[in-house]
Amino acid sequence: MWGKPESPKRTSSTFSANSGETTYIAADAEFNGKLTLKGSARIDGKIQGQIALNGDLIIGPSAVIDANIQAGAISISGEVRGDIVAQESLELCSTARMKGSIFSKQLKIDQGAQFIGTSRLLEDAKQPARPSEEIPAAANHGKEAEAEADMEDILKPLDPLEEEQTDSDNPTASRNVAYGRTKSRRR
Incomplete structure (x- = not known):
């Protein structure tokens, strides 16, 4: 009450x-x-x-x-x-x-x-569909x-310990995907 x-x-x-x-x-x-x-x-x-x-x-x-x-x-x-x-x-x-x-x-x-x-x-x-734009199952065909x-x-998924992305303009620089840090490789 x-x-x-x-x-x-x-x-x-x-x-x-x-x-x-x-x-x-x-x-x-x-x-x-x-x-x-x-x-x-x-x-x-x-x-x-x-x-x-x-x-x-x-x-x-x-x-x-x-x-x-x-x-x-x-x-x-x-x-x-x-x-x-x-x-x-x-x-x-x-x-x-x-x-x-x-x-x-x-x-x-x-x-x-x-x-x-x-x-x-x-x-x-390839941009994924927006979460708010769901396609009904019937229209999916x-x-x-x-x-x-x-x-x-x-x-x-990438395994960050095995795979690194290399900058095509600078082959000695790579980016560790898991930690966002740039490091140099010497040959």
Whole structure:
């Protein structure tokens, strides 16, 4: 009678925000499902599933994300496991821990950041379908295997201890993919 009124419980695992403002997800919040936002967002909590927004995304140092992400510009200070498509840029701050594939026009990795995975320029990569553009099974007409094969080519994991990317203009410089550091090889 005198207590707080109960808030309505969400039955859907999909949440959409339509305002053009910044959406905040606090450090004590947990979300499981598909998060679709119009505008920008800052996440400090735990999210599992899928994140798609047309604005910028800041992932705070206390955030733990296990999701595929698509946004404009993305800045990561927390922990992320999943594939990321950054339409503009991606920054891994010094406290970031990232495991997955990155597709971005620009990539900045600060000293101290941990990155295990692959990164490709968005122009060079076959851009995966946006998480918010799911194709209904009836309209697919058996193209699922073809789409899966394309995604496997894009997301094919590299063993960072065995394989290095070499700069074609400078054959003595290579980039260790797992740690984002450049080193020189002498022959």
